[in-house]
Amino acid sequence: MTSIEMEIRTRLDVLFSQYTPNNQLTEFKEELVADLLEAYQDFAKQDRSHDEALDDAFDQLGDIKSVLSDISQQHTSDEHQSKSNQNKKPFVDFSDDGVHIGNLHINGKGVRLGDDIVIDGKNDKVNLGDWLHVDHDGARIGRKYYKFDDSDNNEESMFNSGNFKMPSWAAAHHNAQIPISTQSLIFDYKDATVHFYTNDKLDLITLDEYFSRDNSRYFATIHETDDHISVTQGDSPLIFHVRKLINIGLPKSITNSDLTIINRNGNILVQDITLANFNVNIESGNFKAQHIQAKHADWQAHSGNIQADHILFETAKIDSRSGHTKLDHTTINQAQIDLSSGSTDINHFAGGGKIKVNSGSVRLRINKLTSDLKLKTSSGRVRITTPETQDFYFDLNSNSGSIKIERTDSSHLDKDTSNYKRGFFGDDPRFTIDATTNSGTIKVY
Known part of the structure; x- marks a missing residue:
């Protein structure tokens, strides 16, 4: 048995010790050992330290306490149910x-x-x-x-490949071209899959809507004022389902425009867009952004998942009430991120600002600090990978929990207790990482 497998089994022993053992639990544990070993080896190949790779492997498990409880109690429940049924x-x-x-x-x-x-x-x-x-x-x-084979995922693959032909299921196609000038743009779709991309036009927005049923009342309406151009989704029947796919092409000249996307229950994908202001308001659904630049962004998600990759903002406000938030290759000089519940994963982050999480785990990998970064959580585990090529101050506080600093190179500690650590890395620090949690642990790599 290798030392890695021994460490995995030790961690699992602690987790499994809370539940009544049986054969099913033992089999489940052996499956987890094999899966965690494989996950650890994958993460270790990505230039991550031993502790970081091991923690990342265990993060793949998610919350399995309910599964362990079900397996542990299954035999007892079945026996009790059998006796109860005899008396009913x-x-x-x-x-x-x-x-x-x-x-x-x-x-x-x-x-x-x-x-x-x-x-x-x-x-x-x-x-x-x-x-x-x-x-x-x-x-x-x-x-x-x-x-399951999700049709929306297939449509997303079609969009990424640049193939904008009419889908095989479409019975109707509505298309329009909208000239732009200095007006802001508002797109309001209730329950459709909507893709935004950069087209090859000079100053025209291209709108292509596909529907599985042919009825003109499903088509979007376009309204223009001196201040804005608004595109609003058409009717949605209540009795039967109509499948919808919307492709919206924006010209390259849109770089100084303001874009607002409103969606109540659908999927939004935005790709390869440069804007002045980029605003998103989602009630329930999924939002995905790739290769986006803007001076300012304001994203509001009441319920659903946010996923962004290669985004560059001068300032940004991201507010999510419920759901998973994942940001990758993200540069925000001044960020204000406020998340109520759900897991938060931010990779290759450059910038600074404030990140607040009410409930849920936080995984933050920092490439570069451009200003002070303040991180605050009410409950949940916080894991921070710090920039290796940049000196910085740190102030870490856990009111109820522990703090561990795995990184030891060029570190200087002014205060060092189990739940409070303050100091700096390097010889010329400028910015500060300030992390506080009311209930939970903080680990720094």
């Missing part, structure tokens, strides 16, 4: 709240048969004990996970 008498009840026939429960929330089968209408998922879990993204059968 047939029961039938019809009321305004639903139907109850023996172990069958039907109401507005879904269908439940005993404690095993759940059809959850609110979250659109089906569970069969711990063996089968099905939702929009895919299915888990036992320990195997199968991702």
